Amino acid sequence: MDLSPLLKAEAVKVIGAASSKKRLLHDLGELAQTAHGLDSSRVVEALMERESLGPTGVGHGVALPHARLSGLSDVTGAFILLEKPVDFDSVDRQPVDLVFALFAPEDSGVEHLKALALVSRTFRDPGICKKLRANADPATIYAILTSDQGVQAA
Numbered sequence: 001m002d003l004s005p006l007l008k009a010e011a012v013k014v015i016g017a018a019s020s021k022k023r024l025l026h027d028l029g030e031l032a033q034t035a036h037g038l039d040s041s042r043v044v045e046a047l048m049e050r051e052s053l054g055p056t057g058v059g060h061g062v063a064l065p066h067a068r069l070s071g072l073s074d075v076t077g078a079f080i081l082l083e084k085p086v087d088f089d090s091v092d093r094q095p096v097d098l099v100f101a102l103f104a105p106e107d108s109g110v111e112h113l114k115a116l117a118l119v120s121r122t123f124r125d126p127g128i129c130k131k132l133r134a135n136a137d138p139a140t141i142y143a144i145l146t147s148d149q150g151v152q153a154a
Contacts, residue, residue, distance in 0.1 A: 077100055
């Protein structure tokens with residue numbers, strides 16, 4: 001899976017730990033501001049609003065928080081690897097350490113859903129998740145996420 005249309009190298013970060021889910025969302029907001037020029041507080045507010053509808057921790061240590069934001073022209077993303085997993089109210093009740101956030105224009109319909117499906121498929125691959133967890137270098141993580149590895153058939 002090649003996530004390069006959604007992800008810039010500057011939008012990949014490794015963090016030792018986050019004290020809470022809320023702190024992690026703030027870290028994502030700061031990363032979105034640094035990498036994409038988005039307003040950090042608006043990002044955090046939109047992510048928290050989305051989380052109030054239902055948690056985006058999808059299981060197996062993965063969270064896919066996402067939000068729609070006015071002023072965006074394209075769907076974009078940010079990735080954080082946590083060295084120490086944090087509780088994220090995931091469906092399997094396991095803490096998360098792989099967090100890929102998606103930010104979409106307010107009026108995006110199908111593009112947002114396609115991007116979310118691509119990210120979801122990518123993180124369902126146990127091999128990719130294992131490679132990500134084995135690396136603490138943002139450049140290596142970016143390379144893993146943006147290489148076209150294809151889906152391996154069983």
